[in-house]
Amino acid sequence: MNDDKIGLSRRKMLVGLGAVGVASAGAGLGTTAYFNDTETFANNELTAGSLDLFVHVDYSEDQGSYAQYSTEPGTYVDGNVVGIEGQQIEGEPLSIQVSDLKPGDSGEGEFCFSIVDNPAYMWMCGELTGNDENGMTEPEMDDDETPDTGDLADAMEVTVSYCTPDGDGGNVIGDEIVSGSLAEVMLALQAGVPLSSDGDANAPLADRPTFDGVTEAFTDGEPNVDEQCVCFTWEVPTSVENEIQTDSVMFDFEFYAVQARHNDGAHNPCVDETVVTAYDNSWKGQTLANPTEGNVYTSVSFGQNQTVLSFAFADDGDGVDFLDTADYSSTNLPVAVDADDDGTHDWQVIWQPNAGFPDAPFGYTENNSGSYGPAQPLPAGFSAAKVGDTIVFGIPNSEIASTFRLLGYGSTGGEGPIAEVNVDPSLGPDFYNSSNAIEFSD
Template sequence: MNDDTIGLSRRKMLVGLGAVGVASAGAGLGTTAYFNDTETFENNTLTAGSLDLFVHVDYSEDQGSYAQYSTPSGSFINGNVVGQLDDGEVVTQEGDGLSIQVSDLKPGDSGEGEFCFSIVDNPAYMWMCGELTANDENGETEPESDDDETPDTGDLADAMEVTVSYCTPDGDGGNVIGDEIVSGSLAEVMLALQAGVPLSGDGDASASLADRPAFEGVTEPFVEGTPNIAEQCVCFTWEVPTSVGNEIQTDSVMFDFEFFAVQSRHNDGTHNPCVDETVVTAYDNDWKGQTLGNPTDGNVYTSVSFGQNQTVLSFAFADDGDGVDFLDTADYSSTNFPVAVDADADGTHDWQLIWQPNAGFPDAPFGYQPNNGGSYGAAEPLPAGFSAAKVGNTIVFGIPNSDINSTFRLLGYGSTGGEGPVAKVNDDPAVGPDFLDSSDAVEFSD
């Protein structure tokens, strides 16, 4: 709401109304006089405010002697409008957003980009989202087939190295790089972004999820032909290392970036606009009435994102800020988080995905266990196409859509080894987990 105009009431306010007596004159005739006064408050209005996000983009790439590219100066995106500044004048055109396209990619090529924000009229919580929409092989050349161990899947998403960080303009056309937000292969970074990454208005990558610093609002996106931006920007870099060989020949990737601004007034910043559904459960410090040596409070936000090629499960652990963190092995040496998944919602869990940093798993700290007719064996490497990452206090699993239905069930049971709370994600947190029967699991549906 906008507080510039305030509506009091449509009812008229009468002040000083009163009868002061009746006087008679003549036989049988009476005259009456009333003093009165009316004060009127007219045309009262309540006007809704607005929130409009402009993303200012500065992107360039270096392909050596083959090609150099950069976005036109002053490029920005506002909805489906792409624009640039031309001699201080804003020039726009309708479109489907800004597209980065690189051809003839080779080892040693790199690129970097900067995203800065004008959030017009209201301060807002910001989220960065994304998705890897294609990772294609596109056939194989003879030298590629000699080196490629995954001939049915593109290798470029795993070969590219990506870093996303906070940054601030240095005033000379460059940036001061701040805290790292997420890094890894392109596949790993896009896995994290599909789960949604909350951004902090003060550039603190360790800021808590709830009530983190918002991004300040501005009155207009441009002032005298210059972008009017919040202090914190987001920078990303990508590189194909020179150590990469023939396995990426002819391969291609496609991916999307998105930024969401959600007004900060009357919100705590925990709503994740990048995902399709979220379930919130509180840590249990009183499971079976046990006395804990190191209790702590918090919530686990279980979210599901249904993508074009994969379904992403994310578990964000939001601690209460007392310095004790559920996923920190320095606080809980035995902390772990297994997730049982009934991929077809038929009543029986099909497999488990496990995060356990001190277990010595083949894909440490992650493991996979199939349900072998009512029992789970030793942890195995993640199956082909599966992926996993820990980003800050969030654990993320990527599952190919071919391995999970659009309706499925999951059950999570985080444990701190008896020292602290448990984190249960099931339909009735008052009961314990059943890793075989999914009747008490939480069901999600696209």
């Protein structure tokens, strides 16, 4: 390409541009200003909402002729301190203390909720903070097989259920949430129990029904609460004997309300850390007869006396459930733990319902120079439970460091998906070397 072929000299180009300029000037003749208009949006303001949880408490206990006790009508907890409707907040946590506890004693309580301003997901949490022997009397020595540990937490029977007011000062008891000994119930609560406002104990974890918000916690002096409440009962059975003499327990209940908007309710506020792992439905490249979509939520809660490991399996609601032996006859969950974070797993805790373990469905096995022997009962102080779709293990703090690693390998025995809990699931499980295990630290 050259200037001759273009056919336009520098002079001609300048003339052409001048002609364009004249034409533009001519188009603007008679115009004095641009058309314009203005609309103003003034005094804009953004105000954050709020969420304030009130827990209304109605509690009583029966110690026969020795004592009767009940909370005052209108008792509530707000900001972790107790108040009475119409009175000033006392500034102290609600604390119920029972002395001279004996077989046959019992108590019951009701917790109802006012969530001021915004609907929320609810969680119930707790912790067994003391289970003490407090010395031994002469008759206790003959019956007590655990002289270094209190027996009361295992002797007390506790049930936590959904309930609704019956209109006559009582309650209609609904689905059971968790039950067992006090130690077992508090193990489950330390791992966190999600609550559903429809009272369905089998409600899914994510997007379960939320608790409604209200404009104020009291209306005309009466609690303005969600219809769904939580009730609990405790009892020291008359079958319990001298082994509980002088023993004592201490425990905490906590309730959390977490905003519903922009949230699916799966976040667990009761625990210190959670890792989410999706199910893998490509078992060694095979086509599965019963694939299940879902996630396992692996959580750790560091408590005063024990560390709780929990594995919540959240399925897709298609009726095929990871933990259901009717769907997967060989379903199981071994968990390898590097308790001192030295690079080698020290032991495994296992849930395997059809394995015939001595502590069925739970077992324990140690790593002996790279080899695991037959499953044994859980060691003293260890505990385990299945609560709905959650497997929970309690480990005494003396047996696990504040920094440790774990590897989980939820399996359906080839019938369905697997759920590997490690740093890189593509590498497969290594029950000896913990380099691919997930590290947790208090």
